[in-house]
Amino acid sequence: LPGNTASFFADLELNLEKQIGRSSYESICTQMKVVDLPEAEMERLNDIFNRLVKACSRRKELQFKLTVVEEDSVNAFALPAGYIFVHTGLLSYVQSDGELAGVLAHEIAHVDRKHGMSALKRQLGMALLLQILLKDASEQITKIGNIAVNLTQLGYGREAEYEADRYGVYFMERAGYSRTEFLSFWNRLVEESGGGENPAILQLFSTHPPTSERIKRIKALPLTPTQ
Secondary structure (H helix, E strand, C coil): CHHHHHHHHHHHHHHHHHHHHHHHHHHHHHHCCECCCCHHHHHHHHHHHHHHHHCCCCCCCCCCEEEEECCCCCCEEEEHHHEEEEEHHHHHHCCCHHHHHHHHHHHHHHHHCCHHHHHHHHHHCHHHHHHHHHHCCHHHHHHHHHHHHHHHHHCCCHHHHHHHHHHHHHHHHHCCCCHHHHHHHHHHHHHHHCCCCCHHHHHHHHCCCCHHHHHHHHHHCCCCCCC
């Protein structure tokens, strides 16, 4: 039955995404210094994170995980299968839970919309990915995991970023936060990067679409219906 074939491939792809995500997660953990925050702070972070995850459509099929790494730049990034990393520079830069929620929701949206897997499929082709999965070649999975990390750091392209903004705002509003806080985060970044002096901020702009356009689009989004 065609339906069964479709679900067979969907299951295969999900399994592949989990393996690639796990492998790329382990690779980042060896490359960067994972930080253990004080318990109360980690609880607060996880509470914000879990509220956002509950709003996304893939919450049942993936185990989302938040990891803090020591890095001064104001940034966060998402790997396939729900592994989200936050830089210490972002944590010290945000001024409210809502600002942080906006950034985390954007990263969760990348996973929810499968941007990492789409980028890998474009780069390698689905046939090759499935072939590797069916062979269960763990060395190949490690290689693909490293490619996934590189793709994440290059950014997923303009349309994917706009889509992550759109869904991110939807998730944050469903979780009880306001988009105005996310907008104030972006506006502050724009002001402070004006002279181009702050390298910690500039990295974030290098992989993303023009901020003025993002701000305009976020403002124009319809309000999320409350649950």
